[in-house]
Amino acid sequence: MKILFVHQNMPGQYREMAQWLGAQGGHELVFLTQRKESPMIPGVKTVRYRPHHVPAQDAYGLSKVWEEATGSGFAAAMAARKLEQDQGFKPDIVLGHTGWGELLFFKQIWPDVPILGFFEYFYLVQGGPVGFDPTEELSEHTPFLLHARNAVPFANIQMVDKGVPPTHWQRDTFPASFHDKLHVCHDGIRTDRLKPNKRVKLGLGRLGRDLTRQDEIFTYIARNMEQTPGFHIFMRALPEIQKQRLNARVLILGGNEVSYGKKSGHPGGLRGEMEEEVGHLIDWDRVHFLGHVPYAKFRDVICLSKCHIYLTMPFVLSWSLLEAMSMQATIVSSDVPPVREAVTHGETGLLVDFFDHKALADQVVDVLANPGHYTHLGPAARASVVERYDFLTRCLPDHITQINALVPSDRRITL
DSSP states (O other), rough: OOOEEEETTTGGHHHHHHHHHHHHHHHHEEEEEETTOOOOOOEEEEOOOOOSSOOOSSHHHHHHHHHHHHHHHHHHHHHHHHHHHHHOOOOOOEEEEOOTTTTTTTHOTTSSSSEEEOOOOOOOOSSSTTSTTTOOOTTHHHHHHHHHHHHHHHHHHOOOSSSOOOOOOOOHHOOOGGGBOOOOOOOOOTTTTTOOTTTTEEETTTTTTEETTTTTEEEEEEEEESHHHHHHHHHHHHHHHHHOOOEEEEEEESSSSSSSOOSSSSSSHHHHHHHHHHHHGSOGGEEEESSSHHHHHHHHHHOSSSEEOOSSSOOOOOHHHHHHTTOOOEEEEEEOOOEEEEEEEETTTTEETTHHHHHHHHHHHHHHHHHHGTTTTHHHHHHHHHHBBBIIIIIHHHHHHHHTTOOOOOGOOOO
């Protein structure tokens, strides 16, 4: 089969699918992306493009996202046309992310080529991260700006033959009129590669020794230290955890940029803001900010952890939660709808009110102080992820079924 992947930040949600198809052989796979330093995937040819147009910084707010989306969409379509003209490549199907407008004009290039689109998020005035914090001050224009961003998914639902959101909560952020075209299927987690490791070791330079499972380690991970993944809540809980667990060390993974929501006004970002607020209460010798780390080191960090903290406002569920569950981590997470879809309190993890940093601290302390009370959670979490989110046995067959339903029978993928 000839497949064109389209994602501005290759490989994105197609990490496992592209790797698996490339390893199978017998397929012609092309990945169209804006990413300059995209990873090499064996069996997959990478084609890069640049946006045809980027809106000015002071562009009209209600149309700025649409302007940016059409600039990316037109460039992606022209790159697709060039692929056919110069190399004779016309895909049997296009798999692509709908969020940035890259798929908007593909039917103008190939009217007869089916599109299976990834639908990640619909911007909500209520029920998402915006307005979730009752102390957040919203502009009277916020509902209009959010709804204007939805011009992109509204246009894309007309372009795709089928849409795939990864969770039911994400599907339900979209209007009911979308749902007939949407099929829920997660990207998939390689649980066969994500297992607990009791012999894990991790060197930390300033300690002069390796950390092992004998150490009392708890962990927090976010793409970046910002409010949507609850970094401020975690930092407010940290002094009490340290006060009650004198030997505990925390390993923190993530950057200091802004991926979602508003930027902190502090010159040091939200991390600097929180260090200013609670830093005098923290024993910094037992705090380790590791930044962004290679995937193998991420796995080691989770396998070391006696308690893994995953916080989020109502937003897209992170791979890192499911990966940690696959490695049998004892999870303490925020009690919000997208998390409740994956974690059952008391059975596969522990849930606390997002805003209650004292409840978070108390729960983490109890896990560290009484690990025997929680030994059932890790194995149950892994069993749940294997059953519901495993790439090879659960998600891959479902994705292939959706692909095969859109292409002629003689071009279908076989497992």
